[in-house]
Amino acid sequence: MKYDVIIIGSGFAGATLARKFAEHNKKVLVLEKRNHVGGNMYEETLDNKVRVHKYGPHIFHTNNDKVFDFLKNFGDWYFYEHRVLGKIQHKLVPIPFNFKSIEMLYEQKEATKIKEKLLKEYPKQEKVSILDLINSNDKTIKEFGQFVYKNVFENYTAKQWNIPISKIDKSVINRVPVILGYDDRYFQDKIQYMPKEGYTEIFSNMLTHPNITLELSTNALNMLEIKDDKIYYLQEQFTNPIIYSGAIDELFSYQYGALPYRSLNLDFETKNMNYYQPTSVVNYPNDEKFTRITEFKYFSCNIVESNTTILKEYPKNYDYRDENCIPYYTIQNEENLNLYYKYLELANKISNLYMCGRLAEYKYYNMDAVIERALELYEKVSEKYFK
Ligand SMILES: Cc1cc2nc3c(=O)[nH]c(=O)nc-3n(C[C@H](O)[C@H](O)[C@H](O)COP(=O)(O)OP(=O)(O)OC[C@H]3O[C@@H](n4cnc5c(N)ncnc54)[C@H](O)[C@@H]3O)c2cc1C
Known part of the structure; x- marks a missing residue:
């Protein structure tokens, strides 16, 4: 066999695995259907010289040293702490809500009262969830929680997910914090950096290795075939590992229906x-x-x-029949996960096929989490096939 491993997709899932196998002397083929590497982290420089994230803004943040140590091999990074404002009642206030947001939106006397009550009620805490605020027995705190819920969460969530707010799982509301102080950073992770020359350069460096063959503008599904729980590449059975980071429902021709x-x-x-x-x-x-x-x-x-x-x-x-429509956010609920498990069952029947990444695992992954997952999968697969 010409290749030791075939990898579908060149986002962080695919690129991390490709690099790890290549560094350990394995011949890797990476198939990427877009005309560029990097998946959704791809950046391009416009005519006005501004570098944009083509698939939406991506900020790197993590508490995982191992992941950042790995990434540092592929380019320089600069310290960047992300700060977000939100337009609430015609003012731009820090998001997540913090003490400055309170001061900007309430009269001074009321703002002082809310801040004092929060500090007394939640001593030694850096943040509190709006669900806790809404469920408080203290009238001032409860009303403040309802204010944040209404102005920050309710309409935004309906807009983002297009479902009535009553259908939103309580755990989601529970993740919306109010910061108990003046920390105005969007993320609290200890490592917060951005690539100096952009993500595309990082991917390009990751995938530039004598053991990696990269084929862009190549839809892997035109070259792979699944028959009797075996997988074929260009009509020949491929028995070495194949790692797939595309959409799992697409791999199986949407036979149980499309994942939303x-x-x-x-x-x-x-x-x-x-x-x-x-x-x-x-x-x-x-x-x-x-x-x-x-x-x-x-x-x-x-x-x-x-x-x-x-x-x-x-x-x-999202409409999977529309080629220009990109699946961005999975919609996590029991029904959709059950549909995903049916596809996973099909994938698991093929002993040398591995799912990795946000589309293959139907999961919201931050960048650091998908890299961590890929590093773990590398260990598992190389142990089974190459040690
Ligand atoms: C709008 C948005 C903003 C985000 N912001 C952040 C952020 O600020 N910080 C953060 O940590 N995370 C962020 N994320 C999450 C981040 O985008 C994911 O962690 C990352 O994209 C996952 O990488 P991946 O390799 O799994 O998927 P992808 O990046 O989607 O890569 C999959 C690749 O597979 C290719 N592919 C698919 N099917 C085939 C096929 N049949 N043949 C060949 N190639 C194929 C695709 O073209 C793509 O290049 C954000 C996500 C979204 C949607």
């Missing part, structure tokens, strides 16, 4: 001004049809003067 996702319309605009907004991301939870605006210059070390590019994100339904 939310998609996005991404609207990029270039403006003749130095900066458009005061921070990289502003959320619009309420009146506007878009959910947020990203201004990419804030992510880049190479600051371009005199114009800037922004992105508005409009959530929409």
